[in-house]
Amino acid sequence: MMLRPSFNDSPVNPEPAVMDRSSFALRLPVFAAPMFLISGPALVLAACKAGIVGAFPTPNARPVEMLDSWMREITEGLARARDEQPASTIGPWCANLVTHSSNTRLPEDLELVAKYKPPIVVTALGSPKPAIDIVHGYGGKVFADVISIHLARKAVAAGADGLACVSAGAGGHTGFLSPFAFVSAVREFFDGYVVTGGGISDGWGVAGAIASGADFVYMGTRFIPVAESMASDAYKQMVVDSNIDDLVVSAGITGTPASWLKASLRANGLDPDNMPSRPNGSTTAASRLPRGAGRTCGPRGRAWARSGRSRRWLPWWTGWPPNTRRPRALRGADAHAGDGMTGAPISMEALDLPSCHRPPTST
Ligand SMILES: Cc1cc2nc3c(=O)[nH]c(=O)nc-3n(C[C@H](O)[C@H](O)[C@H](O)COP(=O)(O)O)c2cc1C
Numbered sequence: 001m002m003l004r005p006s007f008n009d010s011p012v013n014p015e016p017a018v019m020d021r022s023s024f025a026l027r028l029p030v031f032a033a034p035m036f037l038i039s040g041p042a043l044v045l046a047a048c049k050a051g052i053v054g055a056f057p058t059p060n061a062r063p064v065e066m067l068d069s070w071m072r073e074i075t076e077g078l079a080r081a082r083d084e085q086p087a088s089t090i091g092p093w094c095a096n097l098v099t100h101s102s103n104t105r106l107p108e109d110l111e112l113v114a115k116y117k118p119p120i121v122v123t124a125l126g127s128p129k130p131a132i133d134i135v136h137g138y139g140g141k142v143f144a145d146v147i148s149i150h151l152a153r154k155a156v157a158a159g160a161d162g163l164a165c166v167s168a169g170a171g172g173h174t175g176f177l178s179p180f181a182f183v184s185a186v187r188e189f190f191d192g193y194v195v196t197g198g199g200i201s202d203g204w205g206v207a208g209a210i211a212s213g214a215d216f217v218y219m220g221t222r223f224i225p226v227a228e229s230m231a232s233d234a235y236k237q238m239v240v241d242s243n244i245d246d247l248v249v250s251a252g253i254t255g256t257p258a259s260w261l262k263a264s265l266r267a268n269g270l271d272p273d274n275m276p277s278r279p280n281g282s283t284t285a286a287s288r289l290p291r292g293a294g295r296t297c298g299p300r301g302r303a304w305a306r307s308g309r310s311r312r313w314l315p316w317w318t319g320w321p322p323n324t325r326r327p328r329a330l331r332g333a334d335a336h337a338g339d340g341m342t343g344a345p346i347s348m349e350a351l352d353l354p355s356c357h358r359p360p361t362s363t
Pocket of ligand 1: 033034035036037038057096124145166169170171172173197198199200218219220221222
């Protein structure tokens with residue numbers, strides 16, 4: 001049987017939806033995607049209070065005691081927000097775990113997951129299996145981060161409730177597939193939650209992703225320049241000042257293809273037009289990065305990052321730059337990343353999903 005997503009009243013889809021997607025109340029079907037060295041409690045809380053999903057990678061909190069305090073801050077902050085604004089839609093928070101066998105901190109991270117109960121856990125770099133019983137035990141959902149149909153099938157077989165289909169154009173370690181082809185192919189065998197991301201930074205992109213069959217959109221780069229991100233001001237400004245032509249995809253830094261800001265590569269002594277195909281000893285910054293680091297830096301990358309050196313000289317990465325001029329669906333008077341408002345706080349007042357479906361007005 002060919003499963004289609006949530007177009008229940010479509011003539012081509014007489015099947016009822018298998019899954020109750022109403023379990024997540026959101027103002028917009030968007031995740032502020034987990035970003036290494038960028039997402040922390042402030043960004044998670046701001047995103048959730050704005051009515052979207054707020055996510056962060058647990059390795060951003062080092063040592064593990066810091067993770068305990070971040071998770072406490074998030075759960076207490078959200079409880080306070082619910083008390084203070086009972087009528088507001090507060091989005092769920094999400095922890096992003098590295099489930100690769102070489103992540104020696106995984107058992108401790110999972111203990112904290114069991115303690116603080118993030119409604120969504122996204123697993124990366126390994127099977128979602130280690131998280132499933134624990135997260136299901138308190139009623140949470142496990143999504144697996146995947147970049148291919150092969151990995152998507154494996155994650156579904158392992159029991160994932162959802163897939164984060166990271167597609168071409170994604171910030172950080174990127175995917176390769178068109179989000180439309182990826183989501184469509186996944187929907188052939190999976191009727192659970194589907195997130196897709198990669199170069200989506202406005203309402204037109206959100207509307208397109210949802211129309212293609214996804215339930216949610218991952219937006220990462222869009223949130224790098226906001227006030228609540230942990231990026232430096234110079235990094236935020238570079239993201240705002242950049243456009244699509246200022247990006248290059250290269251495996252020359254971490255060993256895995258990633259989207260890099262050309263200006264930051266230059267600032268680190270690299271030539272964006274002549275990047276090595278893999279990290280090598282002759283390139284200044286690249287030579288100091290862990291060879292073979294996997295997607296989202298990989299366990300070895302994280303070990304290196306734990307050393308603290310990453311903050312000093314890692315070139316900045318990003319996906320589709322938020323200042324790319326696109327139709328104005330979700331752009332509005334309120335300050336949010338991408339309108340040239342570096343460091344502005346997150347506000348979703350302008351993010352009115354139905355407006356996505358209006359055709360662009362020609363002026
Ligand atoms: C600076 C940066 C760091 C990232 N770090 C992580 C990470 O630690 N874990 C992860 O699963 N994805 C990570 N990602 C990928 C995002 O979660 C998301 O897939 C991506 O940003 C979506 O593409 P976009 O940036 O074009 O919106 C990172 C992305 C960026 C830009």
